[in-house]
Amino acid sequence: MLKHIRIVPLAAESLGVRSMCTYAETPDVKVLLDAGVSLCPNRFGLPPHPLEFRAIVEARRRITEAAEKAEIVTLSHYHFDHHTPSYEDWLCNWTAKDETAKQIYQGKTVLIKNPKESINYSQRRRGWMFQKTGGKYAKKLEIADGKSFIFGKSTTVKFSEPVFHGPENSALGWVLMATIQYWDEQFMFAPDVQGPIAKRTLEIIVEEEPQLLMIGGPPTYLSGFKVDEKEIQSGLENFKRIVETVPYIILDHHILRDENWRERASGIFDAAGEAGCKILTAAEFLGMENAFLEANRKRYFVENPPSKEFEKWMRSDSFEKRYFKPPI
DSSP: SSSSSSEEEEEETTTBBBBOOOOEEOSSSSEEESSSOOOOOOOOOOOOOOOHHHHHHHHHHHHHHHHHHOOOESSSOOOOOTSSSSSOOTTTTTOOHHHHHHHOOOOOOOEOOOOOOOOOOHHHHHHHHHHGGGGGSSSEEEEEOOOEEEETTEEEEEEEEESSSSTTTTOOEEEEEEEEETTEEEEEEEETTTTOOSSHHHHHHHOOOOOOOOEOOGGGBBBBBTBOOHHHHHHHHHHHHTTTSEEEEEGGGGGGGSSTTTHHHHHHHHHHHHHOEEEEEEHTTTTTOOOOOTTTTHHHHHHHHOHHHHHHHHTHHHHHHHSSOOOO
Protein backbone atom coordinates (compact mmCIF):
# COMPACT_ATOMS: atom_id res chain seq x y z
CA MET A 1 0.00 0.00 0.00
CA LEU A 2 2.93 2.34 0.73
CA LYS A 3 6.35 1.73 -0.77
CA HIS A 4 8.32 4.59 0.78
CA ILE A 5 6.54 5.42 4.05
CA ARG A 6 7.12 2.88 6.80
CA ILE A 7 4.38 2.71 9.43
CA VAL A 8 4.77 0.83 12.73
CA PRO A 9 2.02 1.00 15.39
CA LEU A 10 3.73 0.89 18.78
CA ALA A 11 0.85 0.96 21.26
CA ALA A 12 -2.91 0.57 20.83
CA GLU A 13 -5.98 -1.09 22.31
CA SER A 14 -5.43 -4.09 20.05
CA LEU A 15 -1.96 -4.32 21.63
CA GLY A 16 -3.41 -4.29 25.15
CA VAL A 17 -3.16 -0.61 26.15
CA ARG A 18 -4.82 2.76 25.58
CA SER A 19 -2.87 4.58 22.87
CA MET A 20 -2.47 5.27 19.17
CA CYS A 21 1.29 5.84 19.29
CA THR A 22 2.82 5.14 15.88
CA TYR A 23 6.25 5.40 14.29
CA ALA A 24 6.44 6.71 10.72
CA GLU A 25 9.57 6.85 8.57
CA THR A 26 10.26 8.21 5.09
CA PRO A 27 13.63 8.47 3.33
CA ASP A 28 13.77 12.05 4.66
CA VAL A 29 12.55 11.96 8.27
CA LYS A 30 11.61 9.76 11.22
CA VAL A 31 8.45 10.76 13.12
CA LEU A 32 6.98 9.54 16.40
CA LEU A 33 3.25 10.28 16.52
CA ASP A 34 1.44 10.82 19.85
CA ALA A 35 4.03 9.32 22.19
CA GLY A 36 1.77 8.38 25.10
CA VAL A 37 0.25 5.22 26.57
CA SER A 38 -2.13 4.60 29.47
CA LEU A 39 -4.22 2.04 31.28
CA CYS A 40 -7.73 2.60 32.61
CA PRO A 41 -7.39 2.68 36.43
CA ASN A 42 -10.88 1.29 37.05
CA ARG A 43 -12.99 -0.74 34.62
CA PHE A 44 -15.74 -3.12 35.74
CA GLY A 45 -14.76 -2.12 39.29
CA LEU A 46 -11.29 -3.61 38.76
CA PRO A 47 -7.78 -2.17 38.35
CA PRO A 48 -5.69 -3.23 35.35
CA HIS A 49 -4.94 -6.96 35.22
CA PRO A 50 -1.25 -8.01 35.43
CA LEU A 51 -1.45 -8.78 31.70
CA GLU A 52 -2.26 -5.11 31.06
CA PHE A 53 0.69 -3.97 33.13
CA ARG A 54 2.97 -6.30 31.18
CA ALA A 55 1.53 -4.86 27.98
CA ILE A 56 2.25 -1.26 29.04
CA VAL A 57 5.81 -2.19 30.04
CA GLU A 58 6.35 -3.56 26.52
CA ALA A 59 4.65 -0.53 24.96
CA ARG A 60 6.90 1.84 26.90
CA ARG A 61 9.93 -0.13 25.70
CA ARG A 62 8.83 0.12 22.06
CA ILE A 63 8.08 3.84 22.37
CA THR A 64 11.45 4.54 24.00
CA GLU A 65 13.30 2.63 21.28
CA ALA A 66 11.39 4.50 18.56
CA ALA A 67 12.12 7.82 20.27
CA GLU A 68 15.84 7.10 20.07
CA LYS A 69 15.53 7.04 16.26
CA ALA A 70 12.92 9.77 15.77
CA GLU A 71 13.81 13.35 14.91
CA ILE A 72 10.23 14.64 15.17
CA VAL A 73 7.63 13.93 17.87
CA THR A 74 4.02 15.05 17.44
CA LEU A 75 1.39 15.79 20.04
CA SER A 76 -2.20 15.89 18.76
CA HIS A 77 -3.78 16.81 22.11
CA TYR A 78 -2.99 16.67 25.79
CA HIS A 79 -4.63 13.45 26.97
CA PHE A 80 -2.12 11.16 28.64
CA ASP A 81 -2.64 8.28 26.23
CA HIS A 82 -1.35 10.68 23.53
CA HIS A 83 1.58 12.33 25.28
CA THR A 84 3.80 11.41 28.21
CA PRO A 85 3.56 13.42 31.43
CA SER A 86 6.46 14.19 33.76
CA TYR A 87 5.27 12.74 37.03
CA GLU A 88 5.50 9.36 38.72
CA ASP A 89 2.54 7.11 38.04
CA TRP A 90 2.73 3.31 37.94
CA LEU A 91 -1.05 2.79 37.83
CA CYS A 92 -2.16 4.59 34.66
CA ASN A 93 0.82 5.85 32.65
CA TRP A 94 3.81 3.77 33.82
CA THR A 95 6.00 6.82 34.17
CA ALA A 96 8.95 7.70 36.37
CA LYS A 97 9.10 11.34 37.41
CA ASP A 98 10.78 13.33 34.62
CA GLU A 99 12.81 10.37 33.34
CA THR A 100 10.21 8.76 31.06
CA ALA A 101 9.22 11.99 29.31
CA LYS A 102 12.84 13.05 29.00
CA GLN A 103 13.67 9.83 27.12
CA ILE A 104 11.01 10.70 24.54
CA TYR A 105 11.28 14.44 24.04
CA GLN A 106 14.93 15.31 24.70
CA GLY A 107 16.61 16.87 21.68
CA LYS A 108 13.57 16.47 19.43
CA THR A 109 11.55 18.90 17.41
CA VAL A 110 8.12 18.56 19.02
CA LEU A 111 5.15 19.68 16.94
CA ILE A 112 2.31 20.38 19.34
CA LYS A 113 -1.36 21.24 19.49
CA ASN A 114 -1.72 24.93 20.33
CA PRO A 115 -2.09 24.97 24.13
CA LYS A 116 -3.90 28.34 24.13
CA GLU A 117 -6.41 28.22 21.26
CA SER A 118 -9.20 25.76 20.40
CA ILE A 119 -8.61 23.93 23.67
CA ASN A 120 -10.66 23.13 26.75
CA TYR A 121 -9.70 24.03 30.31
CA SER A 122 -8.15 20.72 31.39
CA GLN A 123 -6.03 20.40 28.25
CA ARG A 124 -4.99 24.04 28.50
CA ARG A 125 -3.58 23.25 31.97
CA ARG A 126 -1.89 20.10 30.73
CA GLY A 127 -0.45 21.96 27.75
CA TRP A 128 1.01 24.60 30.04
CA MET A 129 2.45 21.88 32.27
CA PHE A 130 3.95 20.01 29.32
CA GLN A 131 5.84 23.10 28.20
CA LYS A 132 7.29 23.46 31.71
CA THR A 133 8.22 19.78 32.11
CA GLY A 134 8.68 17.25 29.28
CA GLY A 135 8.63 19.96 26.63
CA LYS A 136 11.58 21.79 28.17
CA TYR A 137 13.85 18.97 26.99
CA ALA A 138 12.87 19.45 23.35
CA LYS A 139 15.24 21.06 20.89
CA LYS A 140 12.26 23.03 19.63
CA LEU A 141 8.56 23.25 20.49
CA GLU A 142 6.45 24.45 17.60
CA ILE A 143 2.70 24.94 17.32
CA ALA A 144 1.38 22.77 14.51
CA ASP A 145 -2.31 23.69 14.13
CA GLY A 146 -3.11 23.98 10.42
CA LYS A 147 0.57 24.07 9.42
CA SER A 148 2.77 22.07 7.03
CA PHE A 149 6.42 21.19 7.60
CA ILE A 150 8.81 20.10 4.87
CA PHE A 151 11.65 17.65 5.57
CA GLY A 152 14.37 16.78 3.08
CA LYS A 153 13.45 16.97 -0.58
CA SER A 154 10.17 15.09 -0.68
CA THR A 155 8.43 14.73 2.71
CA THR A 156 5.68 16.96 4.05
CA VAL A 157 4.06 16.58 7.45
CA LYS A 158 0.77 18.45 7.33
CA PHE A 159 -1.52 19.10 10.27
CA SER A 160 -5.24 19.74 10.09
CA GLU A 161 -7.07 22.62 11.63
CA PRO A 162 -8.21 21.68 15.16
CA VAL A 163 -11.09 19.20 14.87
CA PHE A 164 -13.44 18.03 17.58
CA HIS A 165 -12.53 15.19 19.92
CA GLY A 166 -15.58 13.27 18.70
CA PRO A 167 -18.88 15.16 18.34
CA GLU A 168 -19.20 18.85 17.54
CA ASN A 169 -18.65 21.09 20.56
CA SER A 170 -17.29 18.14 22.51
CA ALA A 171 -16.46 18.88 26.15
CA LEU A 172 -13.22 16.97 25.50
CA GLY A 173 -11.99 19.71 23.18
CA TRP A 174 -10.04 19.52 19.93
CA VAL A 175 -7.32 17.39 18.34
CA LEU A 176 -5.01 17.65 15.33
CA MET A 177 -4.88 15.11 12.52
CA ALA A 178 -1.59 14.66 10.68
CA THR A 179 -0.81 13.62 7.11
CA ILE A 180 2.65 12.39 6.16
CA GLN A 181 3.27 12.71 2.43
CA TYR A 182 6.24 11.41 0.45
CA TRP A 183 5.88 12.20 -3.26
CA ASP A 184 2.46 10.77 -4.16
CA GLU A 185 2.11 8.53 -1.07
CA GLN A 186 0.03 9.65 1.91
CA PHE A 187 -0.46 8.25 5.39
CA MET A 188 -3.05 10.01 7.56
CA PHE A 189 -3.17 9.81 11.36
CA ALA A 190 -6.57 10.68 12.83
CA PRO A 191 -6.51 10.19 16.60
CA ASP A 192 -9.61 10.50 18.81
CA VAL A 193 -11.94 11.74 16.09
CA GLN A 194 -14.21 8.83 17.05
CA GLY A 195 -15.39 7.64 13.68
CA PRO A 196 -15.32 10.54 12.89
CA ILE A 197 -18.50 11.81 14.49
CA ALA A 198 -18.11 15.44 13.35
CA LYS A 199 -19.02 16.24 9.74
CA ARG A 200 -16.13 18.68 9.21
CA THR A 201 -13.63 16.02 10.30
CA LEU A 202 -15.11 13.62 7.75
CA GLU A 203 -14.75 16.25 5.03
CA ILE A 204 -11.05 16.77 5.79
CA ILE A 205 -10.29 13.04 5.71
CA VAL A 206 -12.13 12.53 2.43
CA GLU A 207 -10.37 15.53 0.88
CA GLU A 208 -6.93 14.21 1.86
CA GLU A 209 -7.48 10.85 0.11
CA PRO A 210 -4.73 8.95 1.95
CA GLN A 211 -3.75 5.49 0.77
CA LEU A 212 -3.47 4.42 4.43
CA LEU A 213 -5.48 5.92 7.29
CA MET A 214 -5.08 5.21 11.00
CA ILE A 215 -8.19 6.30 12.86
CA GLY A 216 -9.82 6.01 16.25
CA GLY A 217 -13.31 4.51 16.09
CA PRO A 218 -16.38 5.69 18.02
CA PRO A 219 -16.54 4.89 21.77
CA THR A 220 -19.35 2.34 21.58
CA TYR A 221 -18.57 1.18 25.13
CA LEU A 222 -19.80 4.57 26.39
CA SER A 223 -23.06 4.56 24.41
CA GLY A 224 -26.05 5.63 26.50
CA PHE A 225 -23.72 6.42 29.38
CA LYS A 226 -21.38 9.25 28.45
CA VAL A 227 -22.02 9.40 24.71
CA ASP A 228 -25.39 9.65 22.99
CA GLU A 229 -26.15 6.62 20.80
CA LYS A 230 -27.06 9.01 17.95
CA GLU A 231 -23.48 10.27 18.00
CA ILE A 232 -22.15 6.72 17.93
CA GLN A 233 -24.30 6.01 14.90
CA SER A 234 -23.03 9.18 13.22
CA GLY A 235 -19.47 7.98 13.73
CA LEU A 236 -20.25 4.58 12.22
CA GLU A 237 -22.14 6.07 9.28
CA ASN A 238 -19.37 8.59 8.55
CA PHE A 239 -16.85 5.75 8.62
CA LYS A 240 -18.80 4.12 5.78
CA ARG A 241 -18.14 7.25 3.71
CA ILE A 242 -14.41 6.94 4.34
CA VAL A 243 -14.13 3.36 3.08
CA GLU A 244 -15.33 4.60 -0.31
CA THR A 245 -12.17 6.70 -0.77
CA VAL A 246 -9.47 5.09 1.41
CA PRO A 247 -8.18 1.64 0.37
CA TYR A 248 -6.48 0.64 3.65
CA ILE A 249 -7.54 1.59 7.18
CA ILE A 250 -6.09 0.83 10.61
CA LEU A 251 -9.06 1.02 12.99
CA ASP A 252 -8.24 1.08 16.69
CA HIS A 253 -8.54 2.97 19.99
CA HIS A 254 -11.92 3.77 21.65
CA ILE A 255 -14.05 1.28 19.73
CA LEU A 256 -11.85 -1.63 20.80
CA ARG A 257 -12.65 -1.02 24.47
CA ASP A 258 -16.01 -2.64 23.70
CA GLU A 259 -15.96 -6.44 23.90
CA ASN A 260 -18.73 -6.46 21.29
CA TRP A 261 -16.96 -4.01 18.99
CA ARG A 262 -16.93 -6.30 15.95
CA GLU A 263 -20.70 -6.71 16.13
CA ARG A 264 -21.20 -2.95 16.53
CA ALA A 265 -18.89 -2.35 13.57
CA SER A 266 -20.38 -5.02 11.31
CA GLY A 267 -21.93 -2.39 9.02
CA ILE A 268 -18.60 -0.72 8.31
CA PHE A 269 -16.97 -4.04 7.47
CA ASP A 270 -19.81 -4.80 5.08
CA ALA A 271 -19.40 -1.40 3.44
CA ALA A 272 -15.63 -1.87 3.25
CA GLY A 273 -16.05 -5.24 1.57
CA GLU A 274 -18.28 -3.70 -1.09
CA ALA A 275 -15.84 -0.82 -1.65
CA GLY A 276 -12.71 -2.99 -1.73
CA CYS A 277 -11.32 -1.34 1.40
CA LYS A 278 -9.27 -3.42 3.84
CA ILE A 279 -9.74 -2.68 7.56
CA LEU A 280 -7.23 -3.95 10.13
CA THR A 281 -6.54 -3.31 13.79
CA ALA A 282 -3.05 -2.11 14.70
CA ALA A 283 -2.16 -5.63 15.87
CA GLU A 284 -3.44 -7.19 12.66
CA PHE A 285 -1.50 -4.63 10.61
CA LEU A 286 1.63 -5.88 12.40
CA GLY A 287 0.71 -9.51 11.75
CA MET A 288 -0.03 -10.11 15.45
CA GLU A 289 -3.01 -11.45 17.35
CA ASN A 290 -5.37 -8.92 18.91
CA ALA A 291 -5.00 -8.41 22.66
CA PHE A 292 -8.19 -6.67 23.81
CA LEU A 293 -7.09 -6.68 27.43
CA GLU A 294 -9.18 -3.83 28.85
CA ALA A 295 -12.38 -4.94 27.14
CA ASN A 296 -11.91 -8.42 28.61
CA ARG A 297 -10.51 -7.35 31.99
CA LYS A 298 -13.32 -8.95 34.01
CA ARG A 299 -12.84 -12.29 32.25
CA TYR A 300 -9.07 -12.25 32.75
CA PHE A 301 -9.46 -11.80 36.50
CA VAL A 302 -11.64 -14.93 36.53
CA GLU A 303 -9.71 -17.10 34.09
CA ASN A 304 -6.21 -15.91 34.99
CA PRO A 305 -6.38 -14.82 38.64
CA PRO A 306 -3.45 -12.70 39.86
CA SER A 307 -1.03 -13.63 42.59
CA LYS A 308 -1.66 -13.09 46.31
CA GLU A 309 0.90 -10.30 46.20
CA PHE A 310 -1.04 -8.57 43.42
CA GLU A 311 -4.31 -9.00 45.30
CA LYS A 312 -2.67 -7.29 48.29
CA TRP A 313 -1.58 -4.43 46.01
CA MET A 314 -5.18 -4.19 44.75
CA ARG A 315 -6.35 -3.43 48.27
CA SER A 316 -3.99 -0.43 48.49
CA ASP A 317 -5.38 3.07 48.25
CA SER A 318 -5.06 5.07 45.03
CA PHE A 319 -1.97 6.95 46.28
CA GLU A 320 -0.05 3.74 46.90
CA LYS A 321 -1.14 2.26 43.59
CA ARG A 322 0.31 5.24 41.74
CA TYR A 323 3.61 5.38 43.61
CA PHE A 324 4.39 1.69 44.08
CA LYS A 325 4.80 -0.65 41.15
CA PRO A 326 2.37 -3.58 41.13
CA PRO A 327 3.91 -7.05 41.59
CA ILE A 328 3.42 -8.37 38.07
